[in-house]
Amino acid sequence: MHMLWRAATGVARIGTILGGVAIALMMVHVSLDVFFRHVLNSPLPGTLTMVTYYYMIIATFVPLAHAEHKNAHISVEVVTEMMGARLRHHLQGWMYLATGAVLTLLAWRAWNEAVKAMTLGASQVQGSETIAVWPAYFALPFGAGLMALLLMLRFLAYLTGQMAHMERAEQ
Incomplete structure (x- = not known):
């Protein structure tokens, strides 16, 4: 499990770099x-499409x-602050499962839409340019799927009592 965690967090770091590169490219573009x-007096063709469908x-x-x-x-801890530490720990552990399940569903549905867009060759016409936008559809299932994987690994660490070890390894 630890090797999978390290691999997934390594991919997550690369995702963050890609996100930063997208922001930098968007600023330049x-x-x-x-x-x-x-x-x-001659705008760059496709800027709106590139910003909307790729960079953002x-x-x-x-x-x-x-x-x-x-x-x-972001988390709001109004109610959980009134709970004991043990109850908060267990609530957090089971929230990993619930949130991971929702993100798995999101990734699965987004994957289906991305494959459909790819099959159709989804594109946008801006001015005289036609820009393929289907590759950008894969960003959502990638991000949501990777986050779901991390959440499920955290849930397994919670179930097996390895949560403290995993948190120490992150620091």
């Missing part, structure tokens, strides 16, 4: 589009698992 539009999707969904790995997702 939009800046160049503004420059070309206002200085040369990759920056949003691919790094999801890294946020889970770092416990960086």
Whole structure:
């Protein structure tokens, strides 16, 4: 389980780098589009499609698992703060399973949509350009699936009592 955890978190780190690269490319692309539009009176074709279907999707969904790995997702602990530490621990353990199940379902449905988009050759027409957008459909199942894997591994660590060991290994 530890080797799978290390491999999954390594892939999650790469996903975060890809998300950062997508943001940097988006900034450069939009800046160049503004420059070309206002200085040369000739905007870059496909900017809106690239930002909407590639940069934003990759920056949003691919790094999801890294946020889970770092416990960086937003949480509101109004009710759980009133619980004892043991009850909070067990509640958190079972929430890994529930959240992992929801994300598995999301990844599965998104995968089906991505395959359908690929089969259809989904594309967007912007101006005189036709841009294939189906590859971007795979970002959501990738990010959600990897996050679901991490959550399920955390749930298994909770069940087997290896949670403390896994948390120490993360630091």
